[in-house]
Amino acid sequence: MRANPYLFLGANGRKAILGIYIDRDSDLSITSQLCRQLRDRIQTGLLAEGTRLPPTRKAAQEYGIARNIVIDVYEQLTAEGYLIGKRGSGTYVASGITAMSSGNFTWMESLHEHNSILSDDIIDFTTGTPALEFFPSRIWGNYLKSAALNSPLSCLDYGDIQGHRELRLEITSYLLRTRGMHCHPDQIMIVSGSSEGFTLIAKAMYPQYHGIYLEEPTIEITQNIFKQMNYQITPIEVDHHGMKLHEMNHYKSHHLLLLTPAHQFPSGSILSIQRRLLALKLIEMNDTYLIEDDYDGDFRLKGVPIPPIHTLCPERVIYAGTFSKTLAPGLRIGFLVIPSELISTFTDIKESINIRTSAFQQIALAHFMRDGHMDRHIFKMKRLYKQRRVVLLDALIQYFGDEIKIHGDEAGMHLAVEFLDKSRTIDWEKSIEYGVKFGLVEEYSLEKQKHTHDIVLGYGNVREDHIKMGIERLHRFYEDQS
Template sequence: MEGRRNAKAADFLQLDTGQAPAGGLAEWLAGRLRHAISDGRLPVGSRLPATRVLAAELGVSRGVVTEAYQRLGEDGHIAGRGRHGTVVVAAPLTVPVPSPRARPAAARLFTDGEPGADVYDALRAAPARVDLTPGLPDLAAFPRAAWLRAERDVLADLPAAALGYGDPRGAPELRRAVAAWLARYRGIRVDPAEVLIVAGTAQALGLIAHVLRAEGISELAVEDPGSLGARQHLRNAGMRTPPVPVDTEGIRVDALSATGAPAVLLTPAHQFPTGVVLGGGRRRALMAWAAGQGGLVVEDDYDAEHRYDRPPVPALRAMLPDRVVYAGSVSKLLAPALRVGWVVAPPRYREALVDAKRFMDLGNPVLPQLVLARLMESGALERHLRCLRGRHRQRRDAMIAAFAEHLPRAVVHGAAAGLHLMVTFDGVRDGDDSALAAAAFAEGVKAHPLSWHTQLPYAPGLVLGYAASPPAAVEAGVALLARAHMVTGARP
């Protein structure tokens, strides 16, 4: 700032640079904009002035405005939208005073024991001040401008014949792009003809269960703790899901053998919800189990691309192609709403899976497949992944720091990768994590009790996603969790 005599004002939000402290103009501007977003003067969806326009109105350098916008972008409050400018995408959060009237509704959602799918869906739809639901990606980071460019390019080149019914296996362009992506990022060498495009991992599990049941297999063992959603999909498809305990090295293969189950569902790259990586010894034991007992591994490559403090680990499919059905998706990389995933299966299951897909829905919509293929081939998806890693690391660090400040006795698990943390608590009695999640929801925070994702006895805790919330919201959410922790009578 050049001095108080040269201070200027802008009509936009009645900004007056004369109010800024010396040497702190960018920080002052970011604070004023943040306050305007918080109190509703800049609602979600509104557009900010271009940096050069606001800089000219305020009589400051463009770099000052750019730095202020960058700070708000890092906090997740605004995002660039290409030709549509810079748009408000999320409001700052403060710790609210809870309403006692909210508690009965929360208690109905968080009953003891495994919830039904209706409860699971009701929680997903319920509003909250801070959404720390696991498995929710940063939807505000969806690359809209890159997607629109790719879509325009695809439509410009698209022949009329391509708008008819497509190949039930998926568009050849996307199958080629997925094969290249898997080779580059997961160490999987696969021919595009082996790739089946599906409507996300949920449909993949349903198709796999259908094919296995046709072979007389009605048991698919699952990790414990393990995903409640995956378990519900498998059960809906008629499969029994015997639990196999997980420890710090991953699934216990000796316990898997003891179940007698002919197949198992695993998340080996970043186990949900504990976050452990399947260790080398366990991988060798698993390969011996598959070879010796003719066992089948269904590999859900959950969160494989989202890693921060450890090197990548190879996919099981790369090590044991004849005994692994591999499933992946872009739900956590782009958005669940796209409903795009893929399955790579051993030859004996390939045609049966294609038939099951054909008779279920005739194949995924072709246009989104072609757009995604263009993003993969152009390098746009790779650039998006690099950007996400930085954002997610900041949010993960904010959650860990908030627990250290507000709940220092909590034990944080699985921080090296992924989009969520598992947290266990000293002083919370067995089975009381549902009450803790209910109290947190009454305070305005959505999270999963760990007991939802277990069939066997396990330490009580919570499963918390951090990817969808900016650092300030993550910190506010953990502060509210600490208040809920006190309400339940547990030790901080």
């Protein structure tokens, strides 16, 4: 019988392929375990460029798992840039991934493990709003009531400027469990949504840093905040692998770098591992910081959430998270994970302008997370958004066929659509007359007239029975523009 070239003993003498084994007693899913261990071996150089991975069928047999799990793992890491598939040959470790010290990539197992119609006549595909009709209002109301009735009197005072400690503890545990991030509760700062978070970052980092690199195009909120703080804005174009960092001639001094690596807005692209490593190299060489906006990282609709850049270099990354997409924007709760050496700067700034978040909201959210409702809600919403995305894709293909190109990874609550006939002059504002509303990529662009034929469709808060109707209206509008 021929020996398996990929098989050797792993930890505790158990059989392992490429030194990777499955812990069936772990709270982590098998998919998460395989993804994390493969990333670790590639990042640390144990699996070198060009290494051929075992065929999916062989790996599934050796592990005693479904082949679809192995396929999902390979597809996940291919999407992230770690692997590359060669038709008829197999799956290989991709090039351009510089081996780094294993200390930077230590993965711990988990410690625990309204619809969009604005009126009866308008179907609204604008982005940013989750499925509000599925918000667990009754459960949330019970936690709010309990927080108001049972919290100590101290919660009626101004409280800790960094936020309620119980919530910061829950966020710390949550980030470790879902993102593989290692941070201390003292590094967490609670903010009233992403806008306040980015405002604090802009204030705290200025004037030592007076410029910032932004993705082009990107969400207008961050553009406006840093413009108003007199930062020099330098846009860098994105493609289907994120910001084109490799095309920068040189890195400007005293510039921060802001990225949405897990799901770029509005393109929907994932920043590849090669560009993530290049980003870290640039900020380290130029003694600056990377701001990581993880606005919808909970909703990776295929595979598992992509590890944040923060896991690669926590001392150089300011991580911004929010519950606006996960739960509801009306809660106005977000958070920052701040490098230790910047904590006092951020707390001083926040104290000086006396910005605080409701203590009862924070306590309610902490208990909501502690009791597992957050995890259950995310699981439910991922299934919903995946289904809505499929309905939207089917409708776009049915009505537009090869007239369009669809962009965006299977994540989040939006996708981008490029209309291929560039000869048409389209007055997109007239679409409202056809009963449909959506976003324009041009609105998010710093450099205008480059994306006049690109739109953004958000499907998070659009009922499935309205999605097809909305795309039919979009099609009628588009045809009438010719």
